[in-house]
Amino acid sequence: MKTIGVDVGGTKILCRLVDPETGKARGRTKARTPKSGPADVLASIAELVAKLDPDHEAVAIGVGFPGYVRPDGVVVHCTNISGWDQPIDVGPVLRKSTGRPVVVGNDVSLGALAEHRLGAGQGEQDLLAVFVGTGVGGGLILDGQIRDGDRGLAGEIGHLTVxxxxxxxxxxxxxxxxxxxxxxxxxxxxxxxxxxGETSFLMDMVQNGSMKSRHVHQALEAGDPVTLRLMTEAVDALAQAIGNVATILDIRRVVLGGGMTDKFGQDFVDQIAASSSFGGFGSAKLQLRLAERMDDAGAVGAALLAADSLAPS
Amino acid sequence: MKTIGVDVGGTKILCRLVDPETGKARGRTKARTPKSGPADVLASIAELVAKLDPDHEAVAIGVGFPGYVRPDGVVVHCTNISGWDQPIDVGPVLRKSTGRPVVVGNDVSLGALAEHRLGAGQGEQDLLAVFVGTGVGGGLILDGQIRDGDRGLAGEIGHLTVxxxxxxxxxxxxxxxxxxxxxxxxxxxxxxxxxxGETSFLMDMVQNGSMKSRHVHQALEAGDPVTLRLMTEAVDALAQAIGNVATILDIRRVVLGGGMTDKFGQDFVDQIAASSSFGGFGSAKLQLRLAERMDDAGAVGAALLAADSLAPS
Structure with a gap:
């Protein structure tokens, strides 16, 4: 059996044909995300699917959106897609245009699912995935399934109060x-x-431009005291929030990904694990790991969700 | 169908015959908790069951213990029961002595289950129950079932770092x-x-005795500034932790019980709901309620778990 996974991002749409048993992805199509509104985004998805799989080898399609997706599949808003300013029930539209059953989800949760089944979360019942980038996103897998929650907002670790x-x-x-x-x-x-008045080497580098992870990295290498303090606060905040989630749910493994994590690597993970802010009972047995899946985690996770939707529950 | 629920406490053991469909409890037996060790506690449970239900009307038995119960049913330790200093697999012992299938659980989680099915959590998929007494305990119901977690420690909201x-x-x-x-x-x-050197009316009352909820209540009534500050800190800490759990899991209803909650009532719940420390996305839609079940929540929850264990999953 094959399924198709689609990852809709703010800049590109990526489409992969996946064997959900092995997670092997074969073939890919991609396109720039249209700036002309949701209708064109949905049309582009259908085109990419048709190009990837003209013979309808895949039996179902999963699509991940970067925004708030309700448990019933309605995409309420997508932060990074122009014109997505009202809820759209994308399933029926895409079902018609692709000719196959379609399920939708949040891109971060789908990335967590891919990590759980095929990445650094393998072998565990549960997984918390934390993506540290421009913001802090999260996805929660409980008993092998994405936890959506009442409104579809579960896993939003970035908005826990620390x-x-x-x-x-x-x-x-x-x-x-x-x-x-x-x-x-x-x-x-x-x-x-x-x-x-508290200037820093970090801000001297960035000036009026936009700060990148590499600026933070360079400032740390240079021993900039402000950057050191800010990073310690970041690490401690992550440790506190992760420890609290691990405690309330009694989960054993946490995977860290995202742009900032990629930049700082294993050292970042080790610093979090060693933080004295690690809250709760959870820290002693907790396994903190770097994410293993690459850029296609969202698309592969979407394909896995599509396969799940066909299985008898 | 009937099942029996047993609530093992530090001072007494309570045993009830329950119709799990309606939650109606009929008949009760109880005894002081033996101080002479776990073997006598288990013998006492069997006696209470025999006395309550001599004709084996109940088809299964659930038992709640005040301590750490592993997901496989082994009771690792019970804080308030003398001599419980090593893990005991109580299921087989009680199965033999009562002649019926036995399931075990943590008393707080079972109380949460009773609130979910038959109390202030009715109609919800998920529920967080928080019991504020000498300590702060918690139980978590997700999709209608107790969340045990990896080691059986899920729901321990009291040990979240605030x-x-x-x-x-x-x-x-x-x-x-x-x-x-x-x-x-x-x-x-x-x-x-x-x-x-920061004396308080609260400590003047308590002296070298042990502080009761009523002392806190009296000190608040008297406007004691130290007690007011301590209670504000308590309320804010509860708001922060509850808001964080509601956010990460996207749950909608939280029930508050326990001795301190009983003493302060709806006013306590309202103060938590109004706290500016309410963390995360969760507060706006969150329904905070007083627990409705009385002292038999643990026993009734245990009877519900026993009924669940018989149902095909």
């Missing part, structure tokens, strides 16, 4: 993990400090 | 919810403050 009345988060909340560990949060805080 | 490097918890950790919201934690902090 410091009461702490830093302002992009979402408007206070003291959330993402405000400490996400690249955008670190940049905001470094700029705020610089504006208050 | 303040990095904060107050010392009874478990040896730092900054855990229980150190702020449990009665023992509040008492420890009030004594520490008094020893450092």
């Amino acid at each position: 410091h009461t009345n702490g830093r302002l988060c992009g979402c408007g909340g206070r003291g959330h993990l993402e405000a400490y560990a996400g690249k955008a949060g670190i940049e905001r805080e470094a700029r705020r400090l610089a504006a208050n | 303040h990095t490097n904060g107050r010392l918890c009874g478990c040896g950790g730092r900054g855990h919810l229980e150190a702020y919201a449990g009665k023992a934690g509040i008492e420890r902090e009030a004594r520490r403050l008094a020893a450092n």
Whole structure:
């Protein structure tokens, strides 16, 4: 059996034909994400599927979106896709245009599913996947399945409070993990400090440009004290939030991915594991691992979800 | 169909005959918990069962223990039962002595199950139950079932970190919810403050005796500033931890019970709901409710688990 997995990103749409038993992905098509609105995005998905699998070898299709996907499959909004300003029930549209059953999900949760079945989460019942990049995303696998939760928002570890009345988060909340560990949060805080007279090598490099993970890396290498402090706060915030999730759910393995994690690698994982902020009962037995799947985790996870949707439950 | 639920407490063992469909409990037997070790506790359970149901009307038995129960049913330790200093696989022993299938669980999780099916959690898929008493216990129901987790420790909300490097918890950790919201934690902090010269009406009342919920209540009524501050910290810590659990799991309803909650009632729930420390995305839609089940929640929950164990999964 084959299924197709589609990963819809802010810049590109990636489409892969997958054997869900082995996770082997064969063939890929991709395209730039249309800027002209959801209808064109959905049309592009159908084109990519037709080009990838003209003979209808795949029996079902999974599609991951970068936004809020309700458990009933309605894509409420996609942060990075222009014009997606109202909920769309994409399943029926794509079913018609591709001629096959379609399931949809959140891209981060689907990445977590791929890590669980085929990456650093293999062999575990449960998995928390944390993606540290511009923001901090997360996906939760419980008993082998994606935990959606009431509204489809489960796994959002970036919006756990780590410091009461702490830093302002992009979402408007206070003291959330993402405000400490996400690249955008670190940049905001470094700029705020610089504006208050606490300059840093980090901000000297970045100036009015946009801060990249490599800037943080270079500033750390140079021993910039502000960057060192900000990274310690990031690591401690991650340790606290991860420890708390591991404790309340009693899970054993946590996988870390995302752009910032890629930049700092195993050292980043080791620092989190060694943090004194590790909360709860969870730390002693917790296995923190680097994510193993590459850029296609979202697409492969979508293909796995499509296969699950066909299996008798 | 009938099942029997047994709630093993530190002072008494309560045994009830339950119709798991309706939750109606008929008949009860109880006894003081033997201080002479686990063998006598298990013998007492069998006696209570025989007395309650001499005609074997019940087809299965559930037993809740106040301690760490592994998912495979082994009771690793029971904090409040003398001599329970090594893991015991109680199932086979009780199966033999009662002549019926026996399942075991943690008493707090079983209380949560009773609240979910028959109390303030009715109609929901998921439920977090938080019991605020001497300590802070918790039980987690996901998709209608108790979440055990890897080692059987899921739901332990009392040991989530709310303040990095904060107050010392009874478990040896730092900054855990229980150190702020449990009665023992509040008492420890009030004594520490008094020893450092910050006396309070609360400690004046308690002296060298043991602090009760009613002392806290009286001190609050009297406007004692130390007690007011400690209770605000307790409420904020509960709000932060509950908000975080609701966010990571995207659950909608939380039930509050336990001795401290009973003492302060709906006002306590309202204060938590109104706290500015409410973390995460979870607060807006969250329904915080007082627990509805009385002292027999543990026994009834145990009877429900026994019925579940017979159902084809």
